[in-house]
Each structure stands twice: as structure tokens, then as C-alpha cells.
Amino acid sequence: MNLTEKQKAFIDHYYATLDEKNSIATIEEMVxxxxxxxxxxxxxxxxxxxxYSILTINPTIKLMGLEELLDxxxxxxxxxxxxxxVKNGAIVAQEKRHRHRGDFSLTDAEWENAVHHFNNECAYxxxxxxxxxxxxxxxxxxxxFGKENIIPACSxxxxxxxxxxxxxxxxxQSFYDEMRDQxxxxxxxxxxxxxxNDDGLSEDHVLFA
Known part of the structure; x- marks a missing residue:
């Protein structure tokens, strides 16, 4: 990455004033x-x-005047x-644990079908x-770890x-929703x-009582 003169000046200023800062006190200083x-x-x-860290700390990066320094x-x-x-890593880690234990039977297509069924949202x-x-x-x-027991949920x-x-x-749960439950x-x-074609609501609930 070739730095512009303005970017080099920003870095030089940062290091020149580093000793004057006892700690990071604001989001702007962290960014x-x-x-x-x-x-x-x-x-x-x-x-x-x-x-990822910058935009996690402050998604409104454009409002900070840094567009002159960054693309x-x-x-x-x-x-x-x-x-x-990060998203895929959590899923891959789970998959590895279950494959290691020999109980992984869910296919990629079945997982995608589950995610689609719940509109790419946490089922809960x-x-x-x-x-x-x-x-x-x-x-x-x-x-x-098969399609009959796996649904998508947030961490x-x-x-x-x-x-x-x-x-x-x-x-x-405070977010309980009867429609999502069904x-x-x-x-x-x-x-x-x-x-x-039968939703089997009453029978299926017995499975989890």
C-alpha cells in the first residue's frame, strides 16, 4: 500500500504526539x-x-473527516x-467439533434450506x-447433528x-414469539x-417437553 503525503503526515503526527497521551479517552482517539x-x-x-475494528467501534466513519485519509x-x-x-468461522468451528465426534450428518444444502426457511434470521x-x-x-x-434437530440461531x-x-x-424469554415458535x-x-404436509405442532412439542 503506497501512502500519500497526507497519510504519511498523519502517521508522523500520531507518533510525535504519542507520548503526550496518557490514555485513550474517546472513540475518536481509539479510531x-x-x-x-x-x-x-x-x-x-x-x-x-x-x-472491521474501525467500523465496529464507529460505523459513522464518514462523519469524522477521515475520508481524506482513507478510501x-x-x-x-x-x-x-x-x-x-467471522460469521463463517463460528459455523466452521462447530462443524469441526461435530465431525471430530463423528455425529455430523447435516449437509450444506440442508443448512442453507434451514437458513432460508427462517429468512436468514435467528429462529428464536x-x-x-x-x-x-x-x-x-x-x-x-x-x-x-442432522436436519431434524438443527435450526439457525444467533450466538x-x-x-x-x-x-x-x-x-x-x-x-x-422476553423475546418469545408464538409465530416463530410455530x-x-x-x-x-x-x-x-x-x-x-402436516405441521404436527402438538406432537412435535412433546419431543421437547
Whole structure:
């Protein structure tokens, strides 16, 4: 990355005044640190990590006057690439754990179908965050890693539910939604009974009592 004179001057000023700063007290000062790291990064992986950090700290980067120092579009592209890696990393880590234990049977197509069924949202709270494999029946209680037991959930819901029973946990959450509950039951009913048009709500609920 070839630095412009303005970028070099910004870095020089940062290091010249570094000793005057006892600590980082504001978001602007934190972003300034990451901007220097971004400009000094010598490969795309480092730039992606720093860009992601900058936009996580302050998404309104354009309002800070830094567009004169950075290619903001490039910054967003690097951050988006890193975000995708973070999202995929959580899923890959889960997949590796289950493959190692020999209980992984979910295919990529089945996972994509599950995500599509729930509109790319967490099946529980409805947030459009990075999605992880959620065992409706906990693995510790005999739940499989197959399409009949896996739904997409955000990491917060996944961690919160942990090895609790579906009904007991979900119905006690502030974000409980009957429509989403029925959607989960309908989906699991279809996966457990391929070819069936019956949603089997009452029967499926017995599975998780």
C-alpha cells in the first residue's frame, strides 16, 4: 500500500504526539489508533481485521473527516470481508467439533434450506446476526447433528439456551414469539417426517417437553 503525503503526515503526527497521551479517552482517539494500524498494515488480512475494528467501534466513519485519509469504500470492503470470515468461522468451528465426534450428518444444502426457511434470521429472536448451528434437542441429551434437530440461531440465543429444554427455555424469554415458535415446530415436523404436509405442532412439542 503506497501512502500519500497526507497519510504519511498523519502517521508522523500520531507518533510525535504519542507520548503526550496518557490514555485513550474517546472513540475518536481509539479510531485514530486503528487508522494508523490500517495505513501501516502490510497485507490484506491485517487491513481486513483493522477495518472491521474501525467500523465496529464507529460505523459513522464518514462523519469524522477521515475520508481524506482513507478510501472509505475500500475500508468497507475490507470490513465486509472480515465480517463474512467471522460469521463463517463460528459455523466452521462447530462443524469441526461435530465431525471430530463423528455425529455430523447435516449437509450444506440442508443448512442453507434451514437458513432460508427462517429468512436468514435467528429462529428464536429474529435478529439478523451471524447464525450458528442450534441443537433443538441438546447434544448432551441425545440430540443429533442432522436436519431434524438443527435450526439457525444467533450466538447469544445459542449460548443462552445451552443444554436447556426447548419449551422451558424459549417460553421464558422476553423475546418469545408464538409465530416463530410455530415456525420452528413446522420446520422440525417437516424434517422429521419428510413428505408430510402436516405441521404436527402438538406432537412435535412433546419431543421437547
Amino acid at each position: 485514530e489508533v486503528f487508522v494508523v494500524l490500517y495505513l501501516e498494515a502490510n497485507d490484506d488480512d491485517k487491513r481486513e481485521r483493522v477495518a 472509505v469504500n475500500e475500508l468497507y470492503e475490507h470490513a465486509a470481508t472480515r465480517q463474512k470470515k 429472536c429474529g435478529k439478523k446476526e451471524k447464525l450458528t448451528f442450534e441443537h433443538v434437542v441438546p447434544f448432551s441429551k441425545g440430540g443429533s 447469544t440465543c445459542n449460548s443462552s439456551k445451552n443444554d436447556l429444554d426447548y419449551d422451558h427455555w424459549y417460553r421464558n 415456525r420452528v415446530m413446522t420446520y422440525l415436523g417437516q424434517m422429521n417426517n419428510p413428505g408430510s
